Amino acid sequence: MLCGAVAQAGHVSAQRYLIGGKKILSKYEPLVIQYAFRTVALLAIMPFWSDFGTMALSSNRIFWIGVAGVIGANLWIQYANVHARSKPTVDVSFTEPIQSLTPFLVTLAAISFGEHPSIQGWAGIALISFGNLLHLREGMSPLSREYWQPFVQFMLPRNFEFLGKDQQEELLERRSAILWSYGSACVGAVGLIFDATLVRHGSVALGFALQGVFLGGWFFFLSRRSNEKRASLADRVRAHIVPVLILCIAWTLMVLFTNTAFRLAPVGYIGTLKRLYLPILLIFSVLFLGEKKAKLRIMPNSLITVGAVFLAFDGSFAKLVDRFEDFLDFLM
Numbered sequence: 001m002l003c004g005a006v007a008q009a010g011h012v013s014a015q016r017y018l019i020g021g022k023k024i025l026s027k028y029e030p031l032v033i034q035y036a037f038r039t040v041a042l043l044a045i046m047p048f049w050s051d052f053g054t055m056a057l058s059s060n061r062i063f064w065i066g067v068a069g070v071i072g073a074n075l076w077i078q079y080a081n082v083h084a085r086s087k088p089t090v091d092v093s094f095t096e097p098i099q100s101l102t103p104f105l106v107t108l109a110a111i112s113f114g115e116h117p118s119i120q121g122w123a124g125i126a127l128i129s130f131g132n133l134l135h136l137r138e139g140m141s142p143l144s145r146e147y148w149q150p151f152v153q154f155m156l157p158r159n160f161e162f163l164g165k166d167q168q169e170e171l172l173e174r175r176s177a178i179l180w181s182y183g184s185a186c187v188g189a190v191g192l193i194f195d196a197t198l199v200r201h202g203s204v205a206l207g208f209a210l211q212g213v214f215l216g217g218w219f220f221f222l223s224r225r226s227n228e229k230r231a232s233l234a235d236r237v238r239a240h241i242v243p244v245l246i247l248c249i250a251w252t253l254m255v256l257f258t259n260t261a262f263r264l265a266p267v268g269y270i271g272t273l274k275r276l277y278l279p280i281l282l283i284f285s286v287l288f289l290g291e292k293k294a295k296l297r298i299m300p301n302s303l304i305t306v307g308a309v310f311l312a313f314d315g316s317f318a319k320l321v322d323r324f325e326d327f328l329d330f331l332m
Helices: 002-019 029-045 060-085 092-112 119-136 165-201 204-224 233-239 241-264 267-287 292-312 316-331
Strands: none
Touching (some): 002 029, 002 092, 002 241, 029 204, 092 267, 092 292, 165 316, 233 241
């Protein structure tokens, strides 16, 4: 999981570099490239990597439901992610911690089905909630009335109409990035359940290769609809080959490491430990993206990461996945 976390942080940083301030690639072009690269890589290693060709559990139908769920969930997740990461005035170290809400939301879903967390799980929920409260109220005084208002992160300041045009655009981009990130986190909770369903019932390489074919084709279609006049994609890739290679290799390694871990440990443990990429991303955003405010986000991100680790050792998510699979078995 540590290797997967480093790979995920590298992928997010590379994607932000390519579609952020410099706009080297359009929003959808990195998705086309990374899915194409990963699909070829997974199909190439499938005959040689035995772990990816064996069934963890014996239900072929559930595997195909998992494939369909992963494709459907990631259609929205990746669409939302590139919209959040492409805002030039909003740091990726600000939007990405919102993704920590995914295990939090999965645990809430488990509670709704009667699977109550342990004391440690409740502590994890509290830490993630408090960390997000601090993080999303960055720059606000705790003594102000607005600081304690629910959903204040979605609101514009009262003096918005009297601000300059640049400030207004920056605030609108910030709110838009937050909304996209919340949308990604919410659907990510569903995607995490289907990830676990797929990897426990069939070939990871085949499942995620199929995902790459469908999603790569869809985002290629979206990229071709753009009316932006740019140099050819091949020329832009050649001119920035290093970040493009980091994007593709990190994206592929993330799937290999994370989903291998899904087979070696309980799904709830791995699903929540994916958030370990957040502190690594903070380091990368300072070193490679020049985000000066990332250093100020260490404390809330530390709380979020510790909360995710606490949830990793709670069994609620694993029980929720088991219930979901039992329900699918019942339907079939």
